[in-house]
Amino acid sequence: MRTYLDCIPCFVDQALRAGRMATDDEKILKRILDEVGMMLRDIPLESTPPETGMLVYEKVREITGEFDPYKELKIESTEKALALYPSLKRIVEQSNDKLLTAIRMAIAGNVIDFGPNRDFDIEEEIDVVLKKEFAIYDYDKFKDGLDKTSEILYLGDNAGEAVFDRILIEELKKPVTYVVRDVPVINDVTYEDALQAGIDEVASIVSSGTSAPGTILKTCNAEFKEEYNNSDFIISKGQGNYEGLSNERRPIFFLLKVKCHVIAQDIGVNVGDIILKGLDV
Amino acid sequence: MRTYLDCIPCFVDQALRAGRMATDDEKILKRILDEVGMMLRDIPLESTPPETGMLVYEKVREITGEFDPYKELKIESTEKALALYPSLKRIVEQSNDKLLTAIRMAIAGNVIDFGPNRDFDIEEEIDVVLKKEFAIYDYDKFKDGLDKTSEILYLGDNAGEAVFDRILIEELKKPVTYVVRDVPVINDVTYEDALQAGIDEVASIVSSGTSAPGTILKTCNAEFKEEYNNSDFIISKGQGNYEGLSNERRPIFFLLKVKCHVIAQDIGVNVGDIILKGLDV
Numbered sequence: 001m002r003t004y005l006d007c008i009p010c011f012v013d014q015a016l017r018a019g020r021m022a023t024d025d026e027k028i029l030k031r032i033l034d035e036v037g038m039m040l041r042d043i044p045l046e047s048t049p050p051e052t053g054m055l056v057y058e059k060v061r062e063i064t065g066e067f068d069p070y071k072e073l074k075i076e077s078t079e080k081a082l083a084l085y086p087s088l089k090r091i092v093e094q095s096n097d098k099l100l101t102a103i104r105m106a107i108a109g110n111v112i113d114f115g116p117n118r119d120f121d122i123e124e125e126i127d128v129v130l131k132k133e134f135a136i137y138d139y140d141k142f143k144d145g146l147d148k149t150s151e152i153l154y155l156g157d158n159a160g161e162a163v164f165d166r167i168l169i170e171e172l173k174k175p176v177t178y179v180v181r182d183v184p185v186i187n188d189v190t191y192e193d194a195l196q197a198g199i200d201e202v203a204s205i206v207s208s209g210t211s212a213p214g215t216i217l218k219t220c221n222a223e224f225k226e227e228y229n230n231s232d233f234i235i236s237k238g239q240g241n242y243e244g245l246s247n248e249r250r251p252i253f254f255l256l257k258v259k260c261h262v263i264a265q266d267i268g269v270n271v272g273d274i275i276l277k278g279l280d281v
Numbered sequence: 282m283r284t285y286l287d288c289i290p291c292f293v294d295q296a297l298r299a300g301r302m303a304t305d306d307e308k309i310l311k312r313i314l315d316e317v318g319m320m321l322r323d324i325p326l327e328s329t330p331p332e333t334g335m336l337v338y339e340k341v342r343e344i345t346g347e348f349d350p351y352k353e354l355k356i357e358s359t360e361k362a363l364a365l366y367p368s369l370k371r372i373v374e375q376s377n378d379k380l381l382t383a384i385r386m387a388i389a390g391n392v393i394d395f396g397p398n399r400d401f402d403i404e405e406e407i408d409v410v411l412k413k414e415f416a417i418y419d420y421d422k423f424k425d426g427l428d429k430t431s432e433i434l435y436l437g438d439n440a441g442e443a444v445f446d447r448i449l450i451e452e453l454k455k456p457v458t459y460v461v462r463d464v465p466v467i468n469d470v471t472y473e474d475a476l477q478a479g480i481d482e483v484a485s486i487v488s489s490g491t492s493a494p495g496t497i498l499k500t501c502n503a504e505f506k507e508e509y510n511n512s513d514f515i516i517s518k519g520q521g522n523y524e525g526l527s528n529e530r531r532p533i534f535f536l537l538k539v540k541c542h543v544i545a546q547d548i549g550v551n552v553g554d555i556i557l558k559g560l561d562v
Contacts, residue, residue, distance in 0.1 A: 040318030
């Protein structure tokens with residue numbers, strides 16, 4: 001997905017919020033805004049939003065000297081999700097279509113996001129997403145692809161959300177490679193977060209190599225790119241991965257909750273909608 | 282009121298929205314964002330938000346070549362308000378406290394704003410504001426001051442809203458000078474807008490001399506400043522005028538609806554609250 005004009009004020013807003021996670025020194029925060037302001041002219045609208053996100057969050061890191069401002073928040077998110085895990089598993093076990101319910105769980109977990117939107121109530125979200133109608137529903141294609149594939153490449157999104165991904169992975173019944181960001185960016189899932197969520201018990205964990213808040217292939221490492229290019233069944237969680245991969249020609253299923261009007265417009269749905277969208281399937 | 286850090290992403294957002302009123306050429310809009318981005322480092326947090334607003338809207342004007350992008354919208358707002366005028370007058374006439382009801386009307390009109398917030402339904406707003414509890418309610422002081430003064434300086438805010446101001450002016454029963462912006466900025470009220478609203482039938486209209494979306498004294502003309510300094514009863518409508526004058530030591534009554542969390546925090550109230558706040562009274 002390209003960068004839309006509306007992404008630009010949002011980058012400035014995100015820079016301020018990320019800065020505030022690291023410091024409450026107003027002079028430092030103003031400097032972040034000043035420098036991000038000067039970066040705007042170097043953002044081509046042709047680039048994907050997470051490419052710019054990467055530069056913005058790197059700038060925040062550089063100015064604040066804080067490498068991982070969301071660390072505590074991520075640990076707490078995962079703890080909270082782990083506490084919910086037994087009851088979520090029970091809901092899946094007792095449902096008529098366990099795979100579909102697990103997909104809904106994975107989408108509900110996508111609300112744990114401290115990027116553009118950060119106000120959420122995960123328990124309320126689970127109730128909503130379990131009942132909500134999908135705006136795009138390629139479930140038959142998903143089951144078809146899952147039947148035929150021998151393994152799955154699963155692109156993680158946020159910490160905490162990974163616990164919900166684990167529930168879906170447990171229903172896929174095939175070998176899964178779970179992909180994490182290489183370094184902390186916002187509350188995106190890293191190797192440590194995936195470990196805390198117990199992903200290592202159900203999948204092998206690899207880093208995509210990127211420090212962007214999304215899968216931007218040109219910033220990924222060679223190992224990941226090879227795996228990606230050879231995979232015939234890819235699950236992509238969340239907006240950041242969608243933004244990076246929406247113009248690809250690979251068999252990708254996007255699972256996400258639409259949290260901003262720019263992405264809603266790009267997909268052709270509404271904010272708040274849930275999506276199970278097959279790309280080249 | 283000083284500029285808060287949260288005002289800065291909002292300036293960038295406002296620049297985009299103002300630009301879109303003038304053009305849908307994405308290259309021009311991107312240039313506006315680029316140039317406003319570069320201006321950020323020159324915004325001191327000590328200045329008031331409308332001072333920066335003035336520079337931002339001047340930049341939009343300069344780049345788009347469009348002097349008054351909100352012109353049509355302003356004319357329509359006033360026409361819509363004028364159509365409501367007879368029924369609003371009836372409500373005031375039939376109320377127990379006509380002055381208070383007229384104050385509430387003037388505050389309801391303050392929702393007609395295409396600056397930071399632009400989604401509103403004026404008829405719904407009237408219903409709400411007629412019943413809503415004031416978060417700050419200096420009505421007794423207002424009546425006291427009104428009794429004692431021989432004339433009133435009334436600082437207008439937006440076009441369309443001026444029709445609602447007229448209803449209040451008609452209940453003040455004293456000579457009123459109605460102050461407008463010197464040139465169009467956002468949908469702020471100018472001389473032409475005040476005329477269309479019929480303000481000339483109930484008050485004398487003067488320009489403050491400013492092109493800022495608020496009363497920034499250092500950008501105002503000498504005539505206005507003299508009148509301002511000699512007035513013993515000033516009514517100030519809306520956020521922009523509050524932002525410019527909140528640290529003054531003059532007998533000002535601020536009438537406004539709080540539309541953004543920065544101003545809510547500055548005043549110590551909540552977004553959505555209505556205010557009748559006497560400053561140095």
